[in-house]
Amino acid sequence: MALPLGKILYESGDTQRHVFFPTDAIVSLLYVMESGASAEISVVGNEGIIGVSLFMGGESTPSRAIVQSAGTAYRLLGERLMEEFNRHGELQNLLLRYTQALITQMSQTAVCNRHHGIDQQLCRWLLLSLDRLSGNRLIMTQELIANMLGVRREGVTEAAGKLQRAGVINYRRGHIEVLDRSKLEEMSCECYAVVKRETDRLLPYLSAR
Protein backbone atom coordinates (compact mmCIF):
# COMPACT_ATOMS: atom_id res chain seq x y z
CA MET A 1 0.00 0.00 0.00
CA ALA A 2 1.00 3.61 -0.52
CA LEU A 3 2.19 5.54 2.51
CA PRO A 4 1.81 9.27 1.92
CA LEU A 5 3.80 11.72 3.99
CA GLY A 6 2.25 12.27 7.39
CA LYS A 7 0.02 9.21 7.37
CA ILE A 8 -0.45 7.77 10.82
CA LEU A 9 -0.17 4.00 10.91
CA TYR A 10 -0.88 3.68 14.62
CA GLU A 11 -1.91 6.22 17.17
CA SER A 12 -0.65 5.95 20.75
CA GLY A 13 -2.53 3.19 22.52
CA ASP A 14 -4.23 1.84 19.39
CA THR A 15 -4.70 -1.89 19.21
CA GLN A 16 -2.50 -2.81 16.30
CA ARG A 17 -4.26 -5.04 13.83
CA HIS A 18 -1.63 -5.02 11.09
CA VAL A 19 2.09 -4.90 10.76
CA PHE A 20 3.85 -2.95 8.01
CA PHE A 21 7.01 -3.71 6.09
CA PRO A 22 8.22 -0.53 4.40
CA THR A 23 9.84 -0.95 1.01
CA ASP A 24 10.94 2.58 0.19
CA ALA A 25 9.00 4.51 2.82
CA ILE A 26 10.38 5.64 6.16
CA VAL A 27 8.26 5.60 9.27
CA SER A 28 9.04 7.30 12.56
CA LEU A 29 7.99 6.14 15.98
CA LEU A 30 7.11 9.35 17.73
CA TYR A 31 6.01 10.10 21.25
CA VAL A 32 3.67 13.06 21.55
CA MET A 33 3.43 14.67 24.95
CA GLU A 34 0.38 16.12 26.61
CA SER A 35 1.71 19.57 25.79
CA GLY A 36 1.87 18.68 22.10
CA ALA A 37 5.66 18.58 22.02
CA SER A 38 7.08 15.48 20.41
CA ALA A 39 10.20 13.38 20.21
CA GLU A 40 11.22 10.65 17.83
CA ILE A 41 11.97 7.32 19.45
CA SER A 42 13.26 5.52 16.41
CA VAL A 43 13.06 5.36 12.66
CA VAL A 44 12.07 2.35 10.59
CA GLY A 45 12.71 1.68 6.93
CA ASN A 46 12.93 -1.40 4.79
CA GLU A 47 15.23 -3.07 7.28
CA GLY A 48 12.39 -3.35 9.74
CA ILE A 49 8.79 -3.76 10.65
CA ILE A 50 6.19 -1.48 12.18
CA GLY A 51 4.25 -3.11 14.96
CA VAL A 52 6.70 -5.15 17.02
CA SER A 53 4.33 -4.91 19.99
CA LEU A 54 2.08 -7.38 18.22
CA PHE A 55 4.46 -10.27 18.55
CA MET A 56 5.96 -8.94 21.77
CA GLY A 57 2.55 -9.45 23.28
CA GLY A 58 1.47 -5.94 24.14
CA GLU A 59 -0.63 -5.21 21.06
CA SER A 60 -0.17 -1.47 21.47
CA THR A 61 2.45 1.10 22.42
CA PRO A 62 2.31 4.60 23.89
CA SER A 63 3.81 6.03 20.71
CA ARG A 64 2.64 7.03 17.29
CA ALA A 65 3.85 5.58 14.00
CA ILE A 66 3.90 8.28 11.32
CA VAL A 67 5.20 8.33 7.77
CA GLN A 68 8.21 10.56 7.58
CA SER A 69 9.14 9.89 3.97
CA ALA A 70 6.47 8.87 1.48
CA GLY A 71 6.68 5.52 -0.27
CA THR A 72 5.12 2.11 -0.13
CA ALA A 73 4.93 -0.75 2.34
CA TYR A 74 3.52 -4.23 2.60
CA ARG A 75 0.73 -4.59 5.09
CA LEU A 76 0.04 -7.90 6.79
CA LEU A 77 -2.78 -8.89 9.09
CA GLY A 78 -1.51 -9.41 12.62
CA GLU A 79 -3.03 -12.88 12.87
CA ARG A 80 -1.11 -14.04 9.84
CA LEU A 81 2.16 -12.78 11.22
CA MET A 82 1.44 -14.51 14.51
CA GLU A 83 0.71 -17.79 12.80
CA GLU A 84 4.16 -17.71 11.33
CA PHE A 85 5.79 -16.29 14.46
CA ASN A 86 4.35 -19.14 16.50
CA ARG A 87 6.02 -21.72 14.29
CA HIS A 88 9.14 -20.67 16.15
CA GLY A 89 11.32 -20.83 13.11
CA GLU A 90 13.69 -18.49 11.42
CA LEU A 91 11.10 -15.70 11.17
CA GLN A 92 10.68 -15.51 14.92
CA ASN A 93 14.41 -15.39 15.27
CA LEU A 94 14.65 -12.61 12.76
CA LEU A 95 11.89 -10.54 14.28
CA LEU A 96 13.43 -10.76 17.72
CA ARG A 97 16.82 -9.79 16.41
CA TYR A 98 15.30 -6.84 14.62
CA THR A 99 13.59 -5.85 17.85
CA GLN A 100 16.92 -5.85 19.60
CA ALA A 101 18.31 -3.57 16.94
CA LEU A 102 15.34 -1.32 17.57
CA ILE A 103 16.12 -1.34 21.28
CA THR A 104 19.65 -0.23 20.51
CA GLN A 105 18.37 2.61 18.41
CA MET A 106 16.01 3.76 21.17
CA SER A 107 18.75 3.58 23.79
CA GLN A 108 21.07 5.61 21.65
CA THR A 109 18.35 8.16 21.04
CA ALA A 110 18.08 8.60 24.80
CA VAL A 111 21.84 9.04 25.10
CA CYS A 112 22.00 11.45 22.18
CA ASN A 113 19.15 13.53 23.57
CA ARG A 114 21.02 13.83 26.82
CA HIS A 115 24.51 14.67 25.72
CA HIS A 116 24.69 15.96 22.18
CA GLY A 117 23.94 19.27 20.56
CA ILE A 118 21.48 19.91 17.78
CA ASP A 119 24.20 19.87 15.13
CA GLN A 120 25.30 16.37 15.97
CA GLN A 121 21.79 15.09 16.36
CA LEU A 122 20.88 16.42 12.97
CA CYS A 123 23.83 14.55 11.47
CA ARG A 124 22.78 11.34 13.18
CA TRP A 125 19.23 11.80 12.00
CA LEU A 126 20.19 12.50 8.41
CA LEU A 127 22.40 9.43 8.33
CA LEU A 128 19.75 7.17 9.78
CA SER A 129 17.28 8.41 7.20
CA LEU A 130 19.74 8.21 4.36
CA ASP A 131 20.51 4.58 5.16
CA ARG A 132 16.87 3.78 4.62
CA LEU A 133 16.55 5.44 1.24
CA SER A 134 18.09 4.97 -2.15
CA GLY A 135 19.92 7.99 -3.41
CA ASN A 136 21.13 10.98 -1.47
CA ARG A 137 18.04 13.17 -1.45
CA LEU A 138 15.50 13.67 1.28
CA ILE A 139 12.17 15.40 0.89
CA MET A 140 11.81 16.94 4.24
CA THR A 141 11.08 20.39 5.68
CA GLN A 142 13.10 21.76 8.54
CA GLU A 143 9.91 22.03 10.54
CA LEU A 144 9.35 18.29 10.23
CA ILE A 145 12.90 17.54 11.27
CA ALA A 146 12.45 19.82 14.25
CA ASN A 147 9.38 17.85 15.31
CA MET A 148 11.28 14.61 15.04
CA LEU A 149 14.26 15.82 17.01
CA GLY A 150 12.00 17.58 19.48
CA VAL A 151 13.71 20.95 19.03
CA ARG A 152 12.77 24.34 17.61
CA ARG A 153 12.56 24.86 13.91
CA GLU A 154 15.07 27.71 14.22
CA GLY A 155 17.52 25.35 15.81
CA VAL A 156 17.37 23.11 12.78
CA THR A 157 17.73 26.10 10.48
CA GLU A 158 20.93 27.03 12.24
CA ALA A 159 22.38 23.53 12.27
CA ALA A 160 21.45 22.92 8.64
CA GLY A 161 23.02 26.24 7.73
CA LYS A 162 26.30 25.14 9.26
CA LEU A 163 26.21 21.89 7.29
CA GLN A 164 25.45 23.76 4.11
CA ARG A 165 28.28 26.23 4.63
CA ALA A 166 30.59 23.28 5.30
CA GLY A 167 29.60 21.88 1.91
CA VAL A 168 28.12 18.75 3.43
CA ILE A 169 24.55 19.23 2.33
CA ASN A 170 22.57 21.42 0.04
CA TYR A 171 18.95 22.27 0.62
CA ARG A 172 16.14 24.38 -0.65
CA ARG A 173 12.53 24.46 0.53
CA GLY A 174 12.06 20.95 1.68
CA HIS A 175 14.64 19.23 -0.49
CA ILE A 176 17.86 18.11 1.13
CA GLU A 177 20.75 16.73 -0.85
CA VAL A 178 23.69 15.12 0.87
CA LEU A 179 26.89 16.07 -0.90
CA ASP A 180 29.54 14.58 1.34
CA ARG A 181 28.42 11.61 3.32
CA SER A 182 31.76 10.81 4.92
CA LYS A 183 32.04 14.33 6.27
CA LEU A 184 28.53 13.97 7.65
CA GLU A 185 29.65 10.88 9.50
CA GLU A 186 32.63 12.72 10.88
CA MET A 187 30.47 15.53 12.19
CA SER A 188 28.01 13.12 13.75
CA CYS A 189 28.36 11.82 17.28
CA GLU A 190 29.24 8.24 18.08
CA CYS A 191 25.53 7.45 18.43
CA TYR A 192 25.04 6.86 14.74
CA ALA A 193 28.02 4.54 14.52
CA VAL A 194 26.83 2.50 17.49
CA VAL A 195 23.39 1.99 15.99
CA LYS A 196 24.79 1.21 12.58
CA ARG A 197 27.31 -1.30 13.86
CA GLU A 198 24.77 -3.03 16.05
CA THR A 199 22.18 -3.20 13.27
CA ASP A 200 24.72 -4.72 10.91
CA ARG A 201 25.73 -7.23 13.55
CA LEU A 202 22.20 -8.28 14.37
CA LEU A 203 20.89 -8.28 10.82
CA PRO A 204 23.89 -9.21 8.70
CA TYR A 205 21.83 -10.14 5.66
CA LEU A 206 21.05 -6.45 5.23
CA SER A 207 24.64 -5.45 4.60
CA ALA A 208 24.68 -7.58 1.48
CA ARG A 209 22.26 -5.28 -0.26
Place this chain on the structure above:
Amino acid sequence: MALPLGKILYESGDTQRHVFFPTDAIVSLLYVMESGASAEISVVGNEGIIGVSLFMGGESTPSRAIVQSAGTAYRLLGERLMEEFNRHGELQNLLLRYTQALITQMSQTAVCNRHHGIDQQLCRWLLLSLDRLSGNRLIMTQELIANMLGVRREGVTEAAGKLQRAGVINYRRGHIEVLDRSKLEEMSCECYAVVKRETDRLLPYLSAR
Protein backbone atom coordinates in the same frame (compact mmCIF):
# COMPACT_ATOMS: atom_id res chain seq x y z
CA MET B 1 24.07 -14.27 44.65
CA ALA B 2 24.90 -11.00 46.37
CA LEU B 3 25.05 -7.88 44.21
CA PRO B 4 27.13 -5.21 45.91
CA LEU B 5 26.78 -1.58 44.92
CA GLY B 6 28.69 -0.80 41.76
CA LYS B 7 29.11 -4.38 40.61
CA ILE B 8 29.13 -4.68 36.85
CA LEU B 9 27.07 -7.59 35.57
CA TYR B 10 27.84 -7.00 31.92
CA GLU B 11 30.18 -4.64 30.23
CA SER B 12 29.28 -3.10 26.88
CA GLY B 13 29.74 -5.70 24.17
CA ASP B 14 30.29 -8.63 26.54
CA THR B 15 28.87 -11.95 25.49
CA GLN B 16 26.26 -12.56 28.13
CA ARG B 17 26.49 -16.03 29.59
CA HIS B 18 23.98 -15.62 32.42
CA VAL B 19 20.78 -13.82 33.09
CA PHE B 20 19.96 -12.25 36.45
CA PHE B 21 16.67 -11.95 38.29
CA PRO B 22 17.02 -9.32 41.01
CA THR B 23 15.12 -9.96 44.21
CA ASP B 24 15.81 -6.80 46.18
CA ALA B 25 18.66 -5.32 44.18
CA ILE B 26 18.29 -2.67 41.51
CA VAL B 27 20.37 -2.73 38.36
CA SER B 28 20.78 0.07 35.86
CA LEU B 29 21.42 -0.27 32.17
CA LEU B 30 23.88 2.47 31.45
CA TYR B 31 25.50 3.68 28.29
CA VAL B 32 29.00 5.05 28.74
CA MET B 33 30.29 7.30 26.02
CA GLU B 34 33.78 7.56 24.65
CA SER B 35 34.22 10.74 26.65
CA GLY B 36 33.34 8.93 29.85
CA ALA B 37 29.98 10.65 30.24
CA SER B 38 27.12 8.30 30.90
CA ALA B 39 23.37 8.04 30.68
CA GLU B 40 20.96 5.55 32.14
CA ILE B 41 18.83 3.72 29.63
CA SER B 42 16.56 1.89 32.02
CA VAL B 43 16.36 0.48 35.49
CA VAL B 44 15.59 -3.12 36.41
CA GLY B 45 14.39 -4.53 39.71
CA ASN B 46 12.54 -7.61 40.78
CA GLU B 47 9.92 -7.07 38.09
CA GLY B 48 12.48 -7.88 35.43
CA ILE B 49 15.48 -9.66 34.12
CA ILE B 50 18.99 -8.58 33.19
CA GLY B 51 20.12 -9.98 29.87
CA VAL B 52 17.18 -9.79 27.48
CA SER B 53 19.61 -9.78 24.57
CA LEU B 54 20.23 -13.45 25.25
CA PHE B 55 16.78 -14.55 24.21
CA MET B 56 16.39 -11.72 21.73
CA GLY B 57 19.24 -13.29 19.85
CA GLY B 58 21.96 -10.68 20.07
CA GLU B 59 23.89 -12.08 23.03
CA SER B 60 25.33 -8.68 23.87
CA THR B 61 24.37 -5.03 24.00
CA PRO B 62 26.30 -1.77 23.72
CA SER B 63 25.41 -0.88 27.30
CA ARG B 64 26.65 -1.75 30.76
CA ALA B 65 24.60 -3.38 33.51
CA ILE B 66 25.63 -2.01 36.89
CA VAL B 67 24.23 -2.48 40.37
CA GLN B 68 22.68 0.73 41.55
CA SER B 69 21.24 -0.50 44.82
CA ALA B 70 22.86 -3.43 46.60
CA GLY B 71 20.91 -6.61 47.22
CA THR B 72 20.60 -10.10 45.85
CA ALA B 73 19.61 -11.74 42.60
CA TYR B 74 19.16 -15.17 41.11
CA ARG B 75 21.62 -16.02 38.41
CA LEU B 76 20.78 -18.49 35.69
CA LEU B 77 22.96 -19.95 32.98
CA GLY B 78 21.92 -18.64 29.58
CA GLU B 79 21.56 -22.12 28.10
CA ARG B 80 19.07 -23.11 30.76
CA LEU B 81 16.96 -20.06 30.12
CA MET B 82 17.04 -20.76 26.42
CA GLU B 83 15.93 -24.34 26.89
CA GLU B 84 12.84 -23.06 28.61
CA PHE B 85 12.38 -20.12 26.26
CA ASN B 86 12.41 -22.50 23.30
CA ARG B 87 9.52 -24.50 24.70
CA HIS B 88 7.46 -21.53 23.54
CA GLY B 89 5.23 -21.60 26.55
CA GLU B 90 4.17 -19.04 29.11
CA LEU B 91 7.73 -18.11 30.03
CA GLN B 92 8.51 -17.00 26.50
CA ASN B 93 5.37 -14.97 26.52
CA LEU B 94 6.29 -13.36 29.81
CA LEU B 95 9.82 -12.54 28.79
CA LEU B 96 8.66 -10.89 25.60
CA ARG B 97 6.05 -8.87 27.44
CA TYR B 98 8.66 -7.77 29.94
CA THR B 99 10.91 -6.76 27.07
CA GLN B 100 8.16 -4.60 25.70
CA ALA B 101 7.83 -2.91 29.07
CA LEU B 102 11.56 -2.31 28.93
CA ILE B 103 11.18 -0.77 25.49
CA THR B 104 8.58 1.60 26.87
CA GLN B 105 10.90 2.64 29.65
CA MET B 106 13.72 3.31 27.20
CA SER B 107 11.47 5.31 24.91
CA GLN B 108 10.26 7.41 27.76
CA THR B 109 13.80 7.98 28.93
CA ALA B 110 14.57 9.39 25.51
CA VAL B 111 11.54 11.68 25.67
CA CYS B 112 12.32 12.79 29.20
CA ASN B 113 15.92 13.55 28.30
CA ARG B 114 14.72 15.75 25.50
CA HIS B 115 11.98 17.76 27.10
CA HIS B 116 12.14 17.77 30.87
CA GLY B 117 14.25 19.59 33.40
CA ILE B 118 16.49 18.04 36.00
CA ASP B 119 13.88 18.48 38.73
CA GLN B 120 11.31 16.43 36.93
CA GLN B 121 13.78 13.81 35.85
CA LEU B 122 14.94 13.37 39.40
CA CYS B 123 11.33 12.79 40.48
CA ARG B 124 10.84 10.21 37.76
CA TRP B 125 14.04 8.49 38.71
CA LEU B 126 13.25 8.38 42.41
CA LEU B 127 9.83 6.93 41.69
CA LEU B 128 11.17 4.25 39.37
CA SER B 129 13.71 3.24 42.00
CA LEU B 130 11.21 3.37 44.83
CA ASP B 131 8.85 1.06 42.97
CA ARG B 132 11.59 -1.53 42.92
CA LEU B 133 12.38 -1.42 46.63
CA SER B 134 10.53 -2.13 49.82
CA GLY B 135 10.31 0.83 52.13
CA ASN B 136 10.88 4.48 51.34
CA ARG B 137 14.61 4.79 51.75
CA LEU B 138 17.31 4.83 49.12
CA ILE B 139 21.02 4.51 49.75
CA MET B 140 22.38 6.67 47.03
CA THR B 141 24.76 9.58 46.69
CA GLN B 142 23.91 12.58 44.59
CA GLU B 143 26.99 11.89 42.55
CA LEU B 144 25.65 8.47 41.60
CA ILE B 145 22.28 9.90 40.68
CA ALA B 146 24.03 12.48 38.53
CA ASN B 147 25.84 9.73 36.66
CA MET B 148 22.59 7.91 36.05
CA LEU B 149 20.74 10.96 34.82
CA GLY B 150 23.77 12.10 32.84
CA VAL B 151 23.87 15.54 34.48
CA ARG B 152 26.22 17.38 36.81
CA ARG B 153 26.35 16.54 40.46
CA GLU B 154 25.56 20.15 41.28
CA GLY B 155 22.41 19.95 39.23
CA VAL B 156 21.21 17.07 41.36
CA THR B 157 22.13 18.96 44.53
CA GLU B 158 19.95 21.84 43.45
CA ALA B 159 17.01 19.68 42.42
CA ALA B 160 17.20 17.58 45.57
CA GLY B 161 17.37 20.77 47.64
CA LYS B 162 14.10 21.92 46.10
CA LEU B 163 12.46 18.62 46.93
CA GLN B 164 13.75 18.76 50.48
CA ARG B 165 12.52 22.32 51.00
CA ALA B 166 9.14 21.22 49.64
CA GLY B 167 9.03 18.52 52.31
CA VAL B 168 8.93 15.75 49.74
CA ILE B 169 12.18 14.06 50.64
CA ASN B 170 14.77 14.19 53.36
CA TYR B 171 18.38 13.30 52.75
CA ARG B 172 21.74 13.27 54.41
CA ARG B 173 25.03 11.97 53.10
CA GLY B 174 23.86 9.25 50.79
CA HIS B 175 20.59 8.39 52.48
CA ILE B 176 17.38 9.53 50.86
CA GLU B 177 14.02 9.18 52.54
CA VAL B 178 10.84 9.83 50.64
CA LEU B 179 8.35 11.59 52.89
CA ASP B 180 5.52 12.37 50.51
CA ARG B 181 5.21 10.06 47.60
CA SER B 182 2.05 11.50 46.14
CA LYS B 183 3.63 14.94 46.01
CA LEU B 184 6.61 13.39 44.30
CA GLU B 185 4.31 11.98 41.65
CA GLU B 186 2.71 15.37 41.20
CA MET B 187 6.07 17.03 40.68
CA SER B 188 7.18 14.39 38.20
CA CYS B 189 6.55 14.62 34.50
CA GLU B 190 4.11 12.37 32.65
CA CYS B 191 6.99 10.05 31.77
CA TYR B 192 6.82 8.15 35.03
CA ALA B 193 3.08 7.63 34.74
CA VAL B 194 3.39 6.35 31.19
CA VAL B 195 6.00 3.79 32.15
CA LYS B 196 4.11 2.73 35.26
CA ARG B 197 0.81 2.32 33.43
CA GLU B 198 2.37 0.36 30.62
CA THR B 199 4.32 -1.90 32.96
CA ASP B 200 1.17 -2.68 34.92
CA ARG B 201 -0.70 -3.38 31.72
CA LEU B 202 1.94 -5.70 30.30
CA LEU B 203 2.78 -7.48 33.56
CA PRO B 204 -0.48 -7.44 35.50
CA TYR B 205 0.62 -10.15 37.90
CA LEU B 206 3.05 -7.66 39.42
CA SER B 207 0.33 -5.31 40.62
CA ALA B 208 -1.01 -8.00 42.87
CA ARG B 209 2.06 -7.90 45.06
Place this chain on the structure above:
DNA sequence: TCAAGTCGGTGCGAAAGCGCACGCTGCCGC
Protein backbone atom coordinates in the same frame (compact mmCIF):
# COMPACT_ATOMS: atom_id res chain seq x y z
C1' DT C 1 0.09 36.77 -13.42
C1' DC C 2 -0.77 37.66 -9.00
C1' DA C 3 -2.40 36.47 -4.30
C1' DA C 4 -1.85 33.37 -0.69
C1' DG C 5 0.53 30.33 1.81
C1' DT C 6 4.56 27.62 2.97
C1' DC C 7 9.32 27.58 4.11
C1' DG C 8 13.42 29.39 5.80
C1' DG C 9 16.61 33.38 7.92
C1' DT C 10 17.57 36.46 11.69
C1' DG C 11 17.64 38.98 15.91
C1' DC C 12 16.69 39.67 20.35
C1' DG C 13 16.19 38.52 25.83
C1' DA C 14 15.40 34.72 29.10
C1' DA C 15 16.35 30.34 31.09
C1' DA C 16 18.68 26.12 31.87
C1' DG C 17 22.63 23.62 32.23
C1' DC C 18 27.74 23.23 32.27
C1' DG C 19 32.62 23.57 34.00
C1' DC C 20 35.21 25.00 37.50
C1' DA C 21 36.62 26.38 41.99
C1' DC C 22 36.29 26.53 46.72
C1' DG C 23 34.51 25.68 51.18
C1' DC C 24 31.89 23.33 54.79
C1' DT C 25 30.46 19.19 57.53
C1' DG C 26 29.23 14.87 59.25
C1' DC C 27 30.98 10.32 59.30
C1' DC C 28 34.42 6.65 59.83
C1' DG C 29 38.57 4.59 61.31
C1' DC C 30 42.60 4.81 63.92
Place this chain on the structure above:
DNA sequence: GCGGCAGCGTGCGCTTTCGCACCGACTTGA
Protein backbone atom coordinates in the same frame (compact mmCIF):
# COMPACT_ATOMS: atom_id res chain seq x y z
C1' DG D 1 38.67 12.12 70.24
C1' DC D 2 40.55 13.60 66.21
C1' DG D 3 42.33 13.65 61.40
C1' DG D 4 40.95 12.63 56.79
C1' DC D 5 37.78 12.31 53.36
C1' DA D 6 33.53 11.50 51.10
C1' DG D 7 29.37 14.00 50.32
C1' DC D 8 27.14 18.19 49.77
C1' DG D 9 26.47 23.58 49.18
C1' DT D 10 27.38 27.74 46.56
C1' DG D 11 28.97 31.18 43.38
C1' DC D 12 30.28 32.79 38.65
C1' DG D 13 30.91 33.17 33.83
C1' DC D 14 29.96 30.71 29.57
C1' DT D 15 27.38 28.19 26.12
C1' DT D 16 23.35 26.28 24.28
C1' DT D 17 18.74 26.27 23.61
C1' DC D 18 14.27 28.34 23.93
C1' DG D 19 10.35 31.52 22.94
C1' DC D 20 8.84 35.01 20.32
C1' DA D 21 8.53 38.15 16.56
C1' DC D 22 9.12 39.61 12.07
C1' DC D 23 10.52 39.41 7.47
C1' DG D 24 11.88 37.74 2.89
C1' DA D 25 11.69 34.42 -0.76
C1' DC D 26 10.04 30.73 -3.31
C1' DT D 27 6.01 27.95 -5.00
C1' DT D 28 1.56 26.95 -6.29
C1' DG D 29 -2.91 27.40 -8.14
C1' DA D 30 -6.87 30.08 -9.54
